[in-house]
Amino acid sequence: MKWFVGNIIAVFVLGGLGTAASAAESYKFDPSGSTIGFSVHQFLGTTQGKFTSFSGRIEVDREHPENSSVTAQIDVRSIDTRIKKRDDHLRSAEFFDVEKFPRMTFKSRSVKRTGPQSGDILGDLTMHGVTKPITLHVKLLTPINETGRARWSVTTEPITRRDFNLMFAPAAESVSGISQTVAINIEIEAKRAQ
Secondary structure (H helix, E strand, O other): OOOOOOOOHHHHHHHHHOOOOOEEEEEEEEEOEEEEEEEEEEOEEEEEEEOOOEEEEEEEOOOOHOOOEEEEEEHHHHHEEHHHHHHHHHHOOOOOOOOOOOOOEEEEEEEEEOOOOOOEEEEEEEEOOOOEEEEEEEEEEEOOOOEEEEEEEOOOOOOOOOHHHOOOHHHHHHHOOOEEEEEEEEEEEEEEEE
């Protein structure tokens, strides 16, 4: 559930998009203007969801974007698909098991600029006790302005539930009609850390 995300948002690595800047800048995710969402196909419809509690930090080196980094944490308990019964089930030991695995994390390993306002961030996504590499494709939507705020969109290949051991009981899987793949939908607004 893509989340992660994480998280993600190495987009800031694109700090090199600006002109003159100091060698090191720090930005913090602003949850009030950000969305970490996902969608999964089930039978004839699509279920949309999001995580409402998360944090993240971007360290930007504009002169050497490859030295930039991103970390993000998502509170799995904050999952919201707009149906309480379903959310409670997703939090249970049968799926996310939030008592044992309360957070998803993302930690970047490398950053590569792919265009004047885009970049790829390779990192490790840890979810449900499993760590897998993931590449985030980041695009700057609004430049960093005088208030020290900027906005990015983040995409990645769909996440496969099986890869993170996020499976229901075999009988439930066979009748649920829930897809193995989960699409991610992330927009991050970040502000310059003081």
